[in-house]
Amino acid sequence: MGLLALFRRPPSSAQVAKERLRIIVAQERSTRGGPDFLPLLRRELLEVIRRYVNVDPDAIQINLEREEGRDVLELSVALPEKGG
Amino acid sequence: MTEIIVVTSGKGGVGKTTTAASLAAGLARRGKRVAVIDFDIGLRNLDLIMGCERRVVYDFVNVIQGDCTLRQALIKDKRLDNLFVLAASQTRDKEALSVEGVRRVLDELTADGFDYIICDSPAGIEKGAYLAMYFADRAIVVVNPEVSSVRDSDRILGLLASKTLRAEQGNGGVQEHLLLTRYSPRRVAAGEMLSVADVREILGLEVLGVVPESADVLSASNAGSPVILNAESIASHAYEDAVGRLLGEELPLRFVDEPKKGFFARMFGS
Numbered sequence: 001m002g003l004l005a006l007f008r009r010p011p012s013s014a015q016v017a018k019e020r021l022r023i024i025v026a027q028e029r030s031t032r033g034g035p036d037f038l039p040l041l042r043r044e045l046l047e048v049i050r051r052y053v054n055v056d057p058d059a060i061q062i063n064l065e066r067e068e069g070r071d072v073l074e075l076s077v078a079l080p081e082k083g084g
Numbered sequence: 085m086t087e088i089i090v091v092t093s094g095k096g097g098v099g100k101t102t103t104a105a106s107l108a109a110g111l112a113r114r115g116k117r118v119a120v121i122d123f124d125i126g127l128r129n130l131d132l133i134m135g136c137e138r139r140v141v142y143d144f145v146n147v148i149q150g151d152c153t154l155r156q157a158l159i160k161d162k163r164l165d166n167l168f169v170l171a172a173s174q175t176r177d178k179e180a181l182s183v184e185g186v187r188r189v190l191d192e193l194t195a196d197g198f199d200y201i202i203c204d205s206p207a208g209i210e211k212g213a214y215l216a217m218y219f220a221d222r223a224i225v226v227v228n229p230e231v232s233s234v235r236d237s238d239r240i241l242g243l244l245a246s247k248t249l250r251a252e253q254g255n256g257g258v259q260e261h262l263l264l265t266r267y268s269p270r271r272v273a274a275g276e277m278l279s280v281a282d283v284r285e286i287l288g289l290e291v292l293g294v295v296p297e298s299a300d301v302l303s304a305s306n307a308g309s310p311v312i313l314n315a316e317s318i319a320s321h322a323y324e325d326a327v328g329r330l331l332g333e334e335l336p337l338r339f340v341d342e343p344k345k346g347f348f349a350r351m352f353g354s
Contacts, residue, residue, distance in 0.1 A: 012274075012275025012276070013275065013276055014272070014275045014276060014277055014278050014279065014282065015275065017230075017231050017278055017282075018278060018282045018285075018286065020231060021231055021234050021235060021278075021286050022286055024235060025234075025235065025238050025286055025287075028235075028238065028239070028242075029238070029242070032242045
């Protein structure tokens, strides 16, 4: 353990709550109003991607946008850093 | 002009009825003509909090089904002349409320010259909650500084943005406000509770009021008198501020910081 770690306080429970909420609310908002299959699609895509690359569950973003009469499904996956 | 305000939350037990009762009484005390309606069909509660449970003869569903007139069903408050309560029905038939029926009652109250109609929503996201918010001009989302309440509130914000008449008409939608209840400045200072700023940031809503945790809320419900009428209570002052903000006053938030202890108190006090 480094010397600095001795002085670093663990986050308070309120900070932990805020961080958890920030993530879940952002995730639920991103799928809101979209078709009901989006959360399932997200989970299954994550499973497939994880067979090849070990990505974080939060690393996958799905967005459905409506543009002039057509829907665009946008998928972005943040791959882990090399050696990570 | 009549303004329809829904008091909603998603999660149960966060203080919707307490809030609806106090805001209604506060607005009435300032001379506004107010009707407060319990939308929790099957589980009547507002009448108890308002202290008029023994005077309920007809209820919301009776009016909708034409068993009585609206005037017969409105219970006039004994303390405030401009305040009226419409009790929820205790029928087990949750389908007894309909969009058309609710529209008729709200139209009649509007025609009757009420300034405010407060709709006390049931918990959950079922039909009662949907009907309570459908015709709203404004929504007061009651939140406890606690993870499940905040998350449920966000679900409700999603519904307000899509399943309301104003959202469907696309004319700016429902105006949303955040009201925090059971707030403990001491626990926030200790890092044990989400702060006003945290909740505001997560939900992205402007804050209408912060009501501190107070034993007076239970005493008020025991007595059947909205807590805002207990002038001794800080919860009453907090609700009074919220009423002022509803009416457009700009008031600083009170009761959100822990009282600062003096040097001696810190050294020798507990």
